[in-house]
Amino acid sequence: MNTRTGKAARTGQYAALLCYLLFLALPFLWLVSTAFKPARELGSLHPSWIPENPTLDNFRQAFEEQPLLGAAGNSLTAALCAALITVVIATPMAYVTARHRGRLSRAATGWVVVSQAFPFVLIIIPLFLVLKKLHLINSLAGLILVYVVWSLPFALWMLTGYVRAVPPELEEAAAVDGAGKARTLVSVTAPLLAPGIVATALFAFITAWNEFFFALVLLKTPEKQTLPVVLTHFLGAEGVADLGPLAAAAFLATLPSLVVFALIQRRITGGLAAGAVKD
Amino acid sequence: MRRSRLGAAVTATVAALALLLAGCSGGPDGGRGPDGTIRLRFQSLAWQKESVDANKALVEEWNATHPDVQVDYVQGSWDNVHDQLLTSFEGGEAPDIIHDASDDLADFAYGGYLADLRPLLPGRLTEDIPERSWSTTTFDGGVYGVPFLQEPRVLIAATGILRESGVRIPTPQRPWSWEEFRQVTRELTGEGRYGVAWPLKDPVSVTLNLGLSAGGRLFHRDADGKAVIRFEKGDRVMPATVHDQVGTDRSAARTALGMSGSDTLPGFFGGRYAMVPLGFSYRQQVAEQAPEGFEWSVLPAPAGSDGLAQGVSPQTLSVAEESPHKKEAVRFIDFLLRPENMVRLAKGDWMLPTGTKALADPALHTAENGWATGTALAAALRPAPAQTVRGYPEWKDKVATPALQEYYSGAIGIGELEERLVEDGNRVLARYQR
Numbered sequence: 140m141n142t143r144t145g146k147a148a149r150t151g152q153y154a155a156l157l158c159y160l161l162f163l164a165l166p167f168l169w170l171v172s173t174a175f176k177p178a179r180e181l182g183s184l185h186p187s188w189i190p191e192n193p194t195l196d197n198f199r200q201a202f203e204e205q206p207l208l209g210a211a212g213n214s215l216t217a218a219l220c221a222a223l224i225t226v227v228i229a230t231p232m233a234y235v236t237a238r239h240r241g242r243l244s245r246a247a248t249g250w251v252v253v254s255q256a257f258p259f260v261l262i263i264i265p266l267f268l269v270l271k272k273l274h275l276i277n278s279l280a281g282l283i284l285v286y287v288v289w290s291l292p293f294a295l296w297m298l299t300g301y302v303r304a305v306p307p308e309l310e311e312a313a314a315v316d317g318a319g320k321a322r323t324l325v326s327v328t329a330p331l332l333a334p335g336i337v338a339t340a341l342f343a344f345i346t347a348w349n350e351f352f353f354a355l356v357l358l359k360t361p362e363k364q365t366l367p368v369v370l371t372h373f374l375g376a377e378g379v380a381d382l383g384p385l386a387a388a389a390f391l392a393t394l395p396s397l398v399v400f401a402l403i404q405r406r407i408t409g410g411l412a413a414g415a416v417k418d
Numbered sequence: 419m420r421r422s423r424l425g426a427a428v429t430a431t432v433a434a435l436a437l438l439l440a441g442c443s444g445g446p447d448g449g450r451g452p453d454g455t456i457r458l459r460f461q462s463l464a465w466q467k468e469s470v471d472a473n474k475a476l477v478e479e480w481n482a483t484h485p486d487v488q489v490d491y492v493q494g495s496w497d498n499v500h501d502q503l504l505t506s507f508e509g510g511e512a513p514d515i516i517h518d519a520s521d522d523l524a525d526f527a528y529g530g531y532l533a534d535l536r537p538l539l540p541g542r543l544t545e546d547i548p549e550r551s552w553s554t555t556t557f558d559g560g561v562y563g564v565p566f567l568q569e570p571r572v573l574i575a576a577t578g579i580l581r582e583s584g585v586r587i588p589t590p591q592r593p594w595s596w597e598e599f600r601q602v603t604r605e606l607t608g609e610g611r612y613g614v615a616w617p618l619k620d621p622v623s624v625t626l627n628l629g630l631s632a633g634g635r636l637f638h639r640d641a642d643g644k645a646v647i648r649f650e651k652g653d654r655v656m657p658a659t660v661h662d663q664v665g666t667d668r669s670a671a672r673t674a675l676g677m678s679g680s681d682t683l684p685g686f687f688g689g690r691y692a693m694v695p696l697g698f699s700y701r702q703q704v705a706e707q708a709p710e711g712f713e714w715s716v717l718p719a720p721a722g723s724d725g726l727a728q729g730v731s732p733q734t735l736s737v738a739e740e741s742p743h744k745k746e747a748v749r750f751i752d753f754l755l756r757p758e759n760m761v762r763l764a765k766g767d768w769m770l771p772t773g774t775k776a777l778a779d780p781a782l783h784t785a786e787n788g789w790a791t792g793t794a795l796a797a798a799l800r801p802a803p804a805q806t807v808r809g810y811p812e813w814k815d816k817v818a819t820p821a822l823q824e825y826y827s828g829a830i831g832i833g834e835l836e837e838r839l840v841e842d843g844n845r846v847l848a849r850y851q852r
Contacts, residue, residue, distance in 0.1 A: 182707030184688025204467050260501055267509040276511055352498060356505045359459070359513075361493050371495040375465045376519065377620070378678050379703070 167393065173386035174198070181382050197383035198391075201373075207388055209362055210369040214348055215395060217279055217365060221286035222344040225294050226336050228287065233298030234324070238307070248299065251292035259352045267356065277359040285353050290343040297342065301335025302328075341403050348396055366392045456487045456743050458750060461494040461513035463733075466702065469766030476762070480753055487746045489515075500525075507531040512738040514747045520554040520565055521731035521805040527562035528808070533737040534560035538748040543755060543773075551772040554801040555734055563734030566755050567769040569698045570719070570728055570795045571628060572788070573614075577713035579606060579692040590718045590726065590794035596632060596659050599720040603669035606692040615674035615682045615691035616660055621822040622814045624695070626803045627729035629656045632722030636839070637804045644851045645807040647843040649836040655722055657825060658832060665828040675826050687712060695719060698792045699768040705787055716788025718795055726795055729802035732772055770796050809850030817842045 168188070173181065175193040180186070201207060236244050266285060267276070275281030305328055313323040329336075351367040358364050370392060373385035451457050464473045470493070477491045492513055494502070500522055506512040507526065516532075526532050539561070544552075547565060555563035580587060585602045588594045594602060603613025618624060626636060633652030637645050663670035671691060674682055679696045680703060686694050687709055704714055718726055735754070737747040753759070760776035770792055771777055783790050804810040821838040824830045830838075 178706045179709055182683050182687045182703075182709070184684045184690060186684070200467075204470070263501070263505050264508045267505050267511075271509050271511065276509070352501070355495065355498055356502050359492060359511070360490075364493075368495065371497040372465055372493055374495070374497055375699075376463075376496045377697070379680060379700070381466070382680075 170386050170390050170393070173382065174390040176383065178383055197387035201384040201388040201391075204384060205369050205372055205388065206361060206364075207366070207369060207391065210364055210366045211392070211395070213279060213363060214365040214367070214392075217282050217286060217354075218344045218347040220279075220283045221290060221347040222340040224283065224287045225290045225343040226298075226340045229291055229294040229298050229339060230329075230332070230336060232291075233295050233302050234328070236295065237299045237302035248296065252296055255292050263353070263356055266353075270357065276357060277363060279358075279363060282354060282357050282365070283347075285357065286343070286347040286350065289350075289353070290346050294339045294343055297339050298332070298335055301332055301338075304335075305331045337403055341400065344399060345396055451488070455485070456746055458487065458489045458515060458741075458743060458747055459492050459513040460489050460515040460750070461492040461517060463494045463496050463499060463517045464763075464767065465496065466767060469763065472762045472766035476754055476759055480750060487743070487750070489750055503531075507738070507740075510740060512740060514738055514741040514743060515750060516736045516738060518563070518734055518736065519731050520563060520734050521802060523555060523563050523734060523736065524557055524806055524808065526736075527557040527560065531739055532562040533739045533741065533744050534562065535564065535737060535748060536561050538737075538745060539564070540748075540752050543752055546757070546773045546775055548772070548774065550800055551732055554730075554732055554805060555736075557806060563736040564751055564755060565732035565734050565772045566760060567764060567767055568730045568732040568772055568796075568799055569769045570730060570792060570799055571624065571695055572698055572791065572795070573693045573717040573719060574686070574696050574700065574704055574788075575693045575715050575717050576686065576689065576691075577715045579611070579689070580715075583692075587715075588717050588720075590791060593718045593721040593726055596655050596720045596722055600659050600663060600667065600669070603663055603693070604667050607667070607669040611689060612671040612674075612691050613669040614663060614693045614695070615671045615677070615685060616664075616695060616826075617677040617679045617682045618660070618675045618823070618826055619678045619681075620819070621826060622818045623729075623731075623802065625657055625818075625822055628695075628719055629653055630727045630729050630800055630803065631720065631724055632656060633724050635803055637807050637810075645809075645847055647813075647840050647847065649840050652723065654832060657822065657835070659720075660826055661828070661832075664826060672827070675823070683707060693717070698770065698788075701787050702768040716791040718791060726798035727800050728795075728798065730799045731802045731805055733767075733769070770799075807847065809847045812850075813843050813846045817846060 172188055172190060174197055175195070176190040177192055177194045177196060180190060180192065236248055270276050270281045270284070273281070275284065309327055309331070310323050313327045318326065349367060350365075351371070354365045354368045355371075358368065366388075370385065370388055373381045373388065375381075460477065462470075462473045464470045474491055477489050481488050494513075494517065499518060503512065503516065503518070503526065507529070512531070518526075523532065543564065551565040551568070552561060554565050555561055583606055585605055586594075586598075606613035616624075626634075629636065629652070632655035634650070634654075634656065636647055636649065636653050638648050640646050660670065664672050664675065671685070674685070674691070679694070679700055682691060682694045682696075683700075683703060685691050686704075687707065698716075701716065708714060719728060735751045737744050737751070741747055754763075755773065757773055757775035757779070760771040760773045761779045761781060764771040764776065764782065768787075770782070776782075777793055777796055781789075782793050804814075807813075818839060821830070821835055821842075825832070825835040
C-alpha cells in the first residue's frame with residue numbers, strides 16, 4: 140500500500156470513528172440541549188440543537204420540585220458500596236473458578252450466568268420477603284445487598300476471564316521462589332488482575348447507578364430514594380412528562396457515571412499494559 | 419503468621435460489611451409511633467408541581483389538626499406502579515392509603531389486597547360521588563376505592579385555523595356528530611396541514627372510550643355473568659371515522675398514528691394539525707408550551723347516538739386490607755376529598771373532580787383554559803367499558819393493540835379487525851372465565 144492510499148484509508152477510518160462517536164453521543168447531546176431549553180422551545184415544530192434562549196429554569200425547577208441532591212447521595216452510596224463489595228467477593232471466587240476447573244466449577248459458572256436471565260419481576264417478591272425478614276426493606280443496606288447479588292454473576296464471569304488470562308507459570312515461578320499462596324495472590328496475581336477488577340467495579344457501579352425497579356420497590360421514604368426513582372416523579376400517567384426539568388435532572392444524573400468512567404478508564408488501560416506478559 | 423494475618427483481614431472485612439449493613443439499615447415500619455400516635459402512610463402518584471404541592475399541603479393540614487393520627491406523605495410513581503404495589507402487598511409492606519387508577523384495581527380487589535370500603539365510607543362522600551363513578555371501583559359487590567379525579571378526552575383546537583375556515587364551532591350542548599367531524603376535518607385540511615392528528619400509540623383505550631358515544635360497548639355480559647366480545651354497529655363508528663380520515667380523506671396525519679399525545683404538540687403549535695384529540699389534563703402542557711400569541715380552545719369530542727358519552731378510568735384512593743387502621747385511613751380520605759379540597763386536587767392535576775359539589779365550584783367553570791367545556795362533559799362520563807373484565811390486559815396487549823394499529827394504518831379492513839377482536843379476543847377471555 141503506498142503512502143497516499145494509506146493516508147486515505149486512515150482518513151476513512153477516522154471519519155467512520157467520528158460518525159460512530161457522534162451517533163453514540165446524539166442522545167446525550169439532545170439531553171443537554173433539552174435541559175437548557177425554555178418550555179416554549181420544547182414545543183417547537185423545528186427544534187434546534189442549540190437553544191435559542193438558553194435558560195437554567197429547568198434546573199431550578201428540578202431542584203425545587205425533587206430532592207435531587209439527597210437522591211444523588213443515595214445513588215452514589217449504593218453504587219460505590221455495591222461496586223466495592225462485588226469485587227471483594229467476586230475476585231477470590233473468580234480465582235477459584237478459573238484455576239480449579241472441574242465439572243462442579245463449570246456447572247457453577249454456567250448457573251450464575253444463566254441466573255442473569257431471570258426477569259426482575261420473577262425474583263422481586265421472594266427477595267422482598269427475605270429482605271423483610273432481615274429488616275432491610277426501606278434501607279440502603281438492603282438495596283446494596285440486592286445490587287451485589289445481582290451484579291455478582293456477571294462480575295464473576297468477567298473476572299474469571301481475566302484470571303485465566305494470567306499465566307499460571309507466573310504463580311508457579313513465585314512458588315519456586317518461596318512465596319506462599321497468599322503472597323503469590325497479593326503480590327503477583329492481584330496486580331495483573333487490576334484492570335479486570337477495575338472494569339468489574341465499573342460495571343457494578345454503573346449497573347447499580349442506573350437501576351430503577353429494585354429501588355422503586357424496596358425504598359419507601361423519599362429521603363432514601365435513589366436518582367432513577369426520583370427521575371420518574373417527573374413522569375405522569377400514560378407517559379406524559381415534564382420534559383424540561385426531567386431532561387435537566389437526567390443530565391445531572393449522567394454526570395457522576397461519566398466522571399467515574401473518566402477517572403477509571405486511565406487505570407484500566409494502565410492496568411492492561413501492566414498485565415502484559417513478555418516472553 | 420501469614421495465615422493469621424489473612425484471617426484477620428477476612429474477619430475485618432466481614433465486620434466492616436456487617437457494620438456497613440447495620441449502619442444503613444432502617445427500622446421496621448409500624449402502625450404506631452413510640453408515643454402511641456397512629457401513623458398512616460399515604461402513597462400519592464401526584465406528579466405535577468401544583469398537584470404535589472396541593473397533596474402535601476393537605477397532609478400538613480390534616481397532621482396539624484389530628485395529632486393522634488399522623489399521615490406520612492410518600493411519593494409514588496405512575497411508572498411500574500402495579501408491580502410496585504403487588505410486591506408491597508405480597509411482602510406485607512403496602513402503604514395504608516393507596517393512590518391508583520380504577521383500571522388497575524381489579525386484580526388487587528379480587529386478590530384480597532384492598533379493603534372493602536362499604537362499611538367505612540361516610541354518607542357524605544358516598545352521596546357526593548355519582549353512582550356511575552362508584553361503579554368503576556365496585557368489584558363483586560365490594561367498593562375498593564374512592565374515585566376522585568377523572569379525565570375526559572377533548573379536542574384541542576387551533577382557534578385561528580377554525581375561525582378562518584368558517585366551520586361551526588361545537589359546544590357541549592351542540593357537539594359535532596362523528597360524520598360532521600369527518601366533514602370538518604376535510605375542510606380544515608389544506609396545504610401542509612391536516613385537520614386532525616390522532617395520537618394512537620396506545621389505540622385501545624381511546625377507541626373503546628370514545629366508541630361509547632356511538633353506542634359501542636364491545637364487552638357484553640351474558641346471562642351467566644361472563645364477559646363476551648361482540649362487534650356491533652356502534653362499535654364501528656369511531657374506528658371507521660379515524661380509518662377513513664387517514665386512508666380515504668387524508669385529513670388525519672398518518673405519521674401521528676404512532677405518536678403519544680405529547681408528540682403531537684409541536685406539530686399542533688406549528689400549524690401542521692388543526693386539532694388534536696387529547697386527555698383533558700394535556701391542557702397544562704399546551705398552556706405551558708404554546709408559542710406566544712397562539713390561540714387554542716377546548717372542544718367536546720364528537721357525539722354519536724349516545725350523545726357525548728365516553729369512558730373514563732378515574733384516579734382512586736384505596737385502603738390496604740392489611741392496614742391496622744382502616745377507619746382512620748378512610749377518615750383521612752374523607753378529609754382529602756372534601757369538596758373544597760377536591761377542587762384543589764383537580765386544579766393541581768388539570769382534571770375534573772368526581773364529586774358533584776366540587777364540580778359545581780365556580781373556579782372550575784371559567785372559560786380560561788377550557789375548564790367550562792370539561793365540566794360540561796362530566797355528566798356524560800361513564801366507566802371505561804372493559805375495566806372490570808378479567809383478561810382485559812392480555813386482550814389489549816396481544817389482540818386489540820396490534821389489530822387496531824393495523825386497521826388504522828390501512829393494513830387490514832374492518833372485516834378482519836372484527837374477526838380478530840372478537841374471535842381471538844373471546845378465546846383470551848374464555849381462559850380467564852373457566
